[in-house]
Amino acid sequence: MSTKSSEEILSANQNPRITWEGCSVLLDINDGDRVLFARLTAGSKVKIGNKNCSLQPLIGCPFGSSFQVEVGEEGPFLSRVVPSTEGNNLGEKMDCQNMEECRDNRTLVDNNTAQSLTSEDIDDMRRKGATGDEIVEALIANSSTFEKKTAFSQEKYRIKKQKKYAPGVLLRRPFARRIVHASLAELQPSHSETSTSIDQLEDACDKESSPASDLVNMEESSNVNLETVSNLAASPKTNKSIKAGEKAPLEAIKSWKENGFSSLIIAAPDLDAWSIVKELVPLLSYSAPFVIYHQYLQPLATCMHNLQTEKMAIDMQISEPWLREYQVLPSRTHPHMQMSSSGGYLLSGIRITAIDQPQPN
Amino acid sequence: MLPIDPTKKLSFNRCIMYGDLVIVYERYDSMKPVKVSENGVLQNRFGVFKHSNWIGKQFGSKVFSSKGGFIYLLAPTPELWTLVLSHRTQILYIADISFVVMYLEIVPGCVVLESGTGSGSLTTSLARAVAPNGHVYTFDFHEQRAASAREDFERTGLSSLVTVGVRDIQGEGFPDEFLGRADSVFLDLPQPWLAIPSVAKMLQQDGVLCAFSPCIEQVQKSCETLKTYFTDIRTFEVLLHTYEVREGNLGSWQDSDGCLGTLKSCKKRHRSTNGLENSSPQTILARRNSEARGHTGYLTFARLKCDM
Numbered sequence: 001m002s003t004k005s006s007e008e009i010l011s012a013n014q015n016p017r018i019t020w021e022g023c024s025v026l027l028d029i030n031d032g033d034r035v036l037f038a039r040l041t042a043g044s045k046v047k048i049g050n051k052n053c054s055l056q057p058l059i060g061c062p063f064g065s066s067f068q069v070e071v072g073e074e075g076p077f078l079s080r081v082v083p084s085t086e087g088n089n090l091g092e093k094m095d096c097q098n099m100e101e102c103r104d105n106r107t108l109v110d111n112n113t114a115q116s117l118t119s120e121d122i123d124d125m126r127r128k129g130a131t132g133d134e135i136v137e138a139l140i141a142n143s144s145t146f147e148k149k150t151a152f153s154q155e156k157y158r159i160k161k162q163k164k165y166a167p168g169v170l171l172r173r174p175f176a177r178r179i180v181h182a183s184l185a186e187l188q189p190s191h192s193e194t195s196t197s198i199d200q201l202e203d204a205c206d207k208e209s210s211p212a213s214d215l216v217n218m219e220e221s222s223n224v225n226l227e228t229v230s231n232l233a234a235s236p237k238t239n240k241s242i243k244a245g246e247k248a249p250l251e252a253i254k255s256w257k258e259n260g261f262s263s264l265i266i267a268a269p270d271l272d273a274w275s276i277v278k279e280l281v282p283l284l285s286y287s288a289p290f291v292i293y294h295q296y297l298q299p300l301a302t303c304m305h306n307l308q309t310e311k312m313a314i315d316m317q318i319s320e321p322w323l324r325e326y327q328v329l330p331s332r333t334h335p336h337m338q339m340s341s342s343g344g345y346l347l348s349g350i351r352i353t354a355i356d357q358p359q360p361n
Numbered sequence: 362m363l364p365i366d367p368t369k370k371l372s373f374n375r376c377i378m379y380g381d382l383v384i385v386y387e388r389y390d391s392m393k394p395v396k397v398s399e400n401g402v403l404q405n406r407f408g409v410f411k412h413s414n415w416i417g418k419q420f421g422s423k424v425f426s427s428k429g430g431f432i433y434l435l436a437p438t439p440e441l442w443t444l445v446l447s448h449r450t451q452i453l454y455i456a457d458i459s460f461v462v463m464y465l466e467i468v469p470g471c472v473v474l475e476s477g478t479g480s481g482s483l484t485t486s487l488a489r490a491v492a493p494n495g496h497v498y499t500f501d502f503h504e505q506r507a508a509s510a511r512e513d514f515e516r517t518g519l520s521s522l523v524t525v526g527v528r529d530i531q532g533e534g535f536p537d538e539f540l541g542r543a544d545s546v547f548l549d550l551p552q553p554w555l556a557i558p559s560v561a562k563m564l565q566q567d568g569v570l571c572a573f574s575p576c577i578e579q580v581q582k583s584c585e586t587l588k589t590y591f592t593d594i595r596t597f598e599v600l601l602h603t604y605e606v607r608e609g610n611l612g613s614w615q616d617s618d619g620c621l622g623t624l625k626s627c628k629k630r631h632r633s634t635n636g637l638e639n640s641s642p643q644t645i646l647a648r649r650n651s652e653a654r655g656h657t658g659y660l661t662f663a664r665l666k667c668d669m
Contacts, residue, residue: 017566064567064667082668173567175466286421287436301606301647314386314433318604318647321456326577326596326659328584333577335598345604350386352433353422 018062019171025058028170030163037174048167051076058171067169070131078169103150114145122165132166139165152332260285267293273303273347281312284351292347300347307349316349362437362485362517363492377415377422377434382516384441386433394437394445396516407432439485442517449506452482453549453573456601457657462490464662465545465569474539474546474563475499476530476556481510483547488514488522496522498539502529534559541565548572553579554586561590564665575658583661591663598659603650608643 028035044055057078067078139161140146261284294300300318307313325336381397401412408426420436467490478501487497501507507527514520543563553572560570572583587594
């Protein structure tokens, strides 16, 4: 996603949807359990569970491909998983069954004796070179309750065991949305849920960073994930961006002063919104929109009130988006049980001219 | 609407000229699009406004009518356009639009397919996201609606980024010229599952699809069809709460002299207050608006399976 890399693509006439040595990727581990950045080099490694795996096998693979941790003679390695039609068959099987599903959990007794394989047995299988999938199958075969489960909870059981014994890695392109979630997860582990406020902010960033525009990133906090900031700042969308931490050239500053900025995005969770807004909103050109994110409502309410009193902006609104994810399955569709209930608040508005008197025509 | 033309790069900073599209802001929740013309006149409850008086003023200016009423003249943006466009169909609003553009990973240079075009609310934001060198191909089976949309894109200056086609995507699928070319696809159709096999052919590998459906039964059917070609199938709903803010003076129970400390009684106290004792400070109060859009539609996203 960096400018340099996109030049590399152009020069080598490479397909940007296939990874190359040295490119930055996002690794989605176990279906969103963990998302992290990585640079694909011959020497780079990633730790999955308690195993260190080389990222070498990921080079030259299309984005979107999946890998599984296997253990070979030279230790653990990542092996490409070719998508099979198994998932679909299972889905169809479930479709047919679920309507007349007659199994239920009336005979299920939770006394920890359902699984007859011990952890020693599993270790033994591993030593003999069994793959993760084989272990999962063995666990299913040795579970006395598996057959009594509904098709849906069988699937749940399988996924749970697969995550543990055959962890998967999904190779993703580092797009803004995914970067945000990866870095959010790093910054605040409890907020790894998708957050719409952040999406809207990021979307605003995307909109403003068309190739003809400057993206100025003011960073006051020092503990922010710098990699994220530089990744965003160096995205191919912004060919004139000022890198985080670098001083803007005088020429650029002069142009900003004369013309004003065409939009403003503030996300400074530890600062008082009004104290920044009153300094930065006057730098906007008239009619330019702004968005201020805060995790608390009150600072934005005060800020909105002050902007109104000072007649600095119109069309103001404080909104709180709520992103609700749904489980969609035949006859089993409902909102997710666990979700983030608020990603924070947004104050948006449009800057207006200061002149407030009828002018003689 | 977009700074595509480098000479007009700083469009917000430009002064209003004849031929410009301005968004007239009358008051909160009351805006309308106006093309500035030589003998044009805008008449509303705030008076009579001559377009000729607007020439040379900056976007964002407040202008007055002869009787002292005022309006603001704003530069058009996709966000404002969504609020003022003429509704020929149900439209997508800003919260859904932001999420869709973000999730579909649309960046400058992308090729995006859309059906139906409807009133062009989402299309306008898609066009901005792919600018300056990408393109949005949007299809509607309603000939007149497609024509009106084309006129709108002409008006908003987006016609170089958007092509409107007349085609029944559910019945015929997307045209073959887009085979394997689309970065992302957006469907807002009554039976999206009929178009999904065609979408799978149009998308580049790892490309993303979004289907918008108001009803859960539609989502159910779409998801069943998606399983054959797509992975990472996820369905969301975006709800938006808005807040109202006011300045108030909540009476203190101790100060109330037996009267109830309501917002009303503060006024009385306010008048008589000279001493510090009685003057409780003004507070900024915020509460959720009681009216909200309870539901717009479900957004189902999916990523084309990677079978290379």
